[in-house]
Amino acid sequence: MFNVLEPQVCFQEVPNEIALGFVCTGCQLGCKGCHSPQSWNANLGTPLTQTVFAGWLRRYEGLITCVVFFGGEWQEHRLLPLLRYAQSQGLKTCLYTGLDYVSEQLKNELTYLKTGRYIQSLGGLGQHSTNQKFIDVASGQLLNSYFIKG
Template identity: 45%
Template sequence: MLKYDSYDIVMQEIPNEISLCFTMTGCQLACKDCHSEHLWNPENGKILNPGMFEKVLLKYSETITCVIFMGGEWSCSELLILINIVKKFRLKVALYTGLNEKQIQRKYPELLNILDFIKTGKWISSLGGLDKLKTNQILKDLRSGEILNKYFHH
C-alpha cells in the first residue's frame, strides 16, 4: 500500500513548473548517504489512496502545473492509478527515483510511457545533486528526451 510522509508545493524541482510534491515512504534502495532514512520503513507515513489523492489535487489544481512523486515506483500498479488521476486533471507528472533509467525500463517500463519527467540516480553525497556537473543524477523530460540538468547550473 502506497504511503506518503508529507506533501508540499515546490518551485525548483522541475524547471518552469509549480509542483505538488509527495514524499513517499517505503523506499527500498538504502542509498549509503541517504538523508532521509525515516522514509525506508513502509510502516511510516499515511496511506495515499486514490480518493484522498483526488481531493488534494482538487484543492491545488488551480495553483499547480505538475505533481511529483518522490519514490513510489516499488508499488507500480498503485502509482499508475495515482498518475492517471493526475492526467485526468491535465497536470504534468514527475517521478524522482534512486534507480537509473535502465533499471526503470527493465522493472517498470509502463512508467516511462506515462510520466512527463523523471529524475533518476541514487543519492551519492560525493557527487552531489543536479546543481553539480559531476552528479550521477539525471532529470529528463520524457516527452522531448531533453536532459534538464543544465537548468540547475548557476
C-alpha cells in the same frame, strides 16, 4: 501499502513547474547521505488512496501545474493510476527515482523523470559531476542544467 508524507508545494524540484510533491515512504536503496532517511520506514505517513489523492488535487486546483512523486516506483501498480488521474486533471507528472531505469509503462505516464541513486562523492542534480539525470520524457532532453546554479 503505499504511504506518503503530507504533500508539499515544490518550486525547485521540477523546472518551470509548480508541483505538489509526495514523498513515498519505504525506499530500500539506502543511499549514504540520503536527504530523508526517515522516509525509509514504510510504516510512516498515511495511505495514498485514489480518493485521498483526488482530494489533494482538488485542494490545490489552479495553484499547481504538476505532481511529483519522490519514490513509489516499487509499487508501480498503485502509482500508475495516480499518475493517470493527475494527467486527466490537466497536470504534468514527474517521478524522482533512485533507480537508473523504470519500466516503459511508467515512463508512458510521466512528463519528467529523475533517475539515479544519490552518491555523495558525485553530488546531486546541482552538481556537474552528478550521476543523476533529470529528463523530459517525451523528447529525452536532459534538463540537469536547470538545477546548476551560477
